[in-house]
Amino acid sequence: MKKLLTILCLVGVLVFVQSEVSAQTNQSLTFRTLWNNYINPTPAWEDWDQVFTDAEERGVEVSYGRRIHKNTWLVVPLKFGTVQYANSNRTNLIGNLDVMLQNNLTSSKSLVIPSLHLGLGSTWDFDKDEFDFNIPAGAGLNLRILPNLYLSAQTQYRFSIENRSGWQHGLGLTVLFGEEDRDGDGVSDSNDQCPDVPGVKDLMGCPDRDGDGVTDEADKCPDVAGLANLMGCPDRDGDGIIDTEDNCPDLKGPVSTKGCPDRDEDGIVDSSDDCPDVKGLAAMKGCPDTDNDGITDAQDKCPREAGPAATMGCPDRDGDGVADKDDACPDKKGDSAHKGCPDSDGDGIYDDTDNCPDKPGVAALRGCPEVKKEEKAKLERTVKLVQFETAKVVLLKKSFAVLDDVVSIMKTNVEYSLNINGHTDDVGNDKRNQVLSERRAKACYDYLVSKGIAASRITSAGFGETKPIGDNKTAAGREQNRRVEIELYVK
Numbered sequence: 079m080k081k082l083l084t085i086l087c088l089v090g091v092l093v094f095v096q097s098e099v100s101a102q103t104n105q106s107l108t109f110r111t112l113w114n115n116y117i118n119p120t121p122a123w124e125d126w127d128q129v130f131t132d133a134e135e136r137g138v139e140v141s142y143g144r145r146i147h148k149n150t151w152l153v154v155p156l157k158f159g160t161v162q163y164a165n166s167n168r169t170n171l172i173g174n175l176d177v178m179l180q181n182n183l184t185s186s187k188s189l190v191i192p193s194l195h196l197g198l199g200s201t202w203d204f205d206k207d208e209f210d211f212n213i214p215a216g217a218g219l220n221l222r223i224l225p226n227l228y229l230s231a232q233t234q235y236r237f238s239i240e241n242r243s244g245w246q247h248g249l250g251l252t253v254l255f256g257e258e259d260r261d262g263d264g265v266s267d268s269n270d271q272c273p274d275v276p277g278v279k280d281l282m283g284c285p286d287r288d289g290d291g292v293t294d295e296a297d298k299c300p301d302v303a304g305l306a307n308l309m310g311c312p313d314r315d316g317d318g319i320i321d322t323e324d325n326c327p328d329l330k331g332p333v334s335t336k337g338c339p340d341r342d343e344d345g346i347v348d349s350s351d352d353c354p355d356v357k358g359l360a361a362m363k364g365c366p367d368t369d370n371d372g373i374t375d376a377q378d379k380c381p382r383e384a385g386p387a388a389t390m391g392c393p394d395r396d397g398d399g400v401a402d403k404d405d406a407c408p409d410k411k412g413d414s415a416h417k418g419c420p421d422s423d424g425d426g427i428y429d430d431t432d433n434c435p436d437k438p439g440v441a442a443l444r445g446c447p448e449v450k451k452e453e454k455a456k457l458e459r460t461v462k463l464v465q466f467e468t469a470k471v472v473l474l475k476k477s478f479a480v481l482d483d484v485v486s487i488m489k490t491n492v493e494y495s496l497n498i499n500g501h502t503d504d505v506g507n508d509k510r511n512q513v514l515s516e517r518r519a520k521a522c523y524d525y526l527v528s529k530g531i532a533a534s535r536i537t538s539a540g541f542g543e544t545k546p547i548g549d550n551k552t553a554a555g556r557e558q559n560r561r562v563e564i565e566l567y568v569k
Contacts, residue, residue, distance in 0.1 A: 104145040104186075104259040104266070108155070108230055110250030112137035116161040119235070119243045129245050135160045135169065139248055147262035147276065149182040153195065161244065170205040174236075174246075176214050186254060191220040191228070199236060213237040214246075226254040406430035433568050434493045446493045446568045453490070456483040457564050464522065464562045471517040473525065481522060484564060485529040496531075497565040498522045500540040501547075503556035508542060516540025522562055 137159015178197025297310030351364030432445030548558030
């Protein structure tokens with residue numbers, strides 16, 4: 079079993095050494111002559127010099143070393159020599175294979191390099207065919223005599239599991255070779271951009287604590303794996319903003335909103351945007367206000383015309399609380415119950431239904447004043463006094479004065495319009511009478527227009543013999559039927 083363990087240890091050492099040789103070029107070889115003392119390994123304190131004086135057996139040592147971290151070396155010595163045990167006159171041939179950690183107390187460039195070592199070792203007694211595990215511990219001293227060449231002295235006590243402890247003292251030469259690797263990271267100092275800090279070979283010997291391929295010096299997030307293009311910081315949502323500066327690290331967003339999404343690109347993050355799919359204003363919580371009246375388009379009944387909140391964003395020129403689009407009197411303050419209109423003339427008829435909003439009137443005439451009695455009388459006279467040449471449409475001169483009275487009435491009562499209706503008796507051809515009545519009414523119409531009355535205020539029509547007011551069998555009745563009626567009205 080002990081042989082098997084020794085073989086396994088040797089194989090492990092060789093694999094470890096082999097795996098590191100290509101990466102570790104700072105190595106050493108030591109050749110020593112040995113003096114062994116197994117006959118009196120623990121003399122009395124006053125005879126302590128016997129540790130050296132009783133070392134009469136001889137041996138040789140070849141050891142390989144490599145730096146594993148700064149001043150710490152892994153050393154594998156192989157030794158052969160003779161020993162004589164206490165209470166025995168026989169000299170035996172032994173072999174030792176050890177694995178040790180050696181800590182140099184000064185740097186490899188020093189003139190004098192003291193060291194301490196401790197390890198796990200084995201002893202094979204070829205004569206007795208016996209195996210023994212050891213714990214070698216000791217001290218050494220290297221004295222530089224040439225660059226990379228040292229005079230090497232060492233003394234070592236080997237604690238034996240099988241109670242065969244002993245001392246080994248050696249003197250020889252140590253050769254250092256390969257490039258120096260002060261931090262022991264497997265990258266030579268000449269190629270190591272961080273020669274005093276253990277690092278990663280792929281990063282030229284510089285450390286990378288989070289293993290993201292970005293050196294700690296260049297890594298803004300050295301303890302969290304990240305992306306090279308973001309200086310080693312993580313970006314969970316892949317929006318190009320590092321998580322520590324991203325207000326929404328799990329949702330993609332632009333730099334302008336610190337990594338938070340903004341679908342409508344209005345600069346207001348979706349979580350604070352009441353209209354996340356339509357560009358808007360910050361003052362409107364991301365909603366648009368096309369007419370800039372302080373009311374969002376969604377709440378504005380007139381989104382393209384500025385207006386106050388009282389009318390839901392619609393304009394209100396007269397400021398009466400009724401939007402212009404609903405205001406029958408948009409330039410006069412009024413009552414919302416009457417379509418925004420006032421009762422300007424105080425006649426109880428609001429301007430929206432008052433055809434004469436600036437003159438007190440009566441409801442029957444849509445707010446317009448009644449025609450004076452004397453003016454009505456003049457109109458009644460027109461029926462009797464407007465006359466034409468017999469069977470013609472030519473007005474008699476005495477009719478002009480009567481029609482001038484009508485012109486005066488129309489100019490005084492500008493809110494009124496006028497109907498002129500022509501009539502005949504039943505003498506003659508019906509068709510002729512109809513045409514005659516129309517032409518006589520039109521003659522009156524033309525006269526009034528010639529006197530400055532707007533044609534839009536006058537209409538004329540003929541009714542022939544169809545509306546008699548007298549008996550066509552008598553001369554008096556026929557005279558009554560030959561008439562022109564003038565009727566005032568309010569549109």
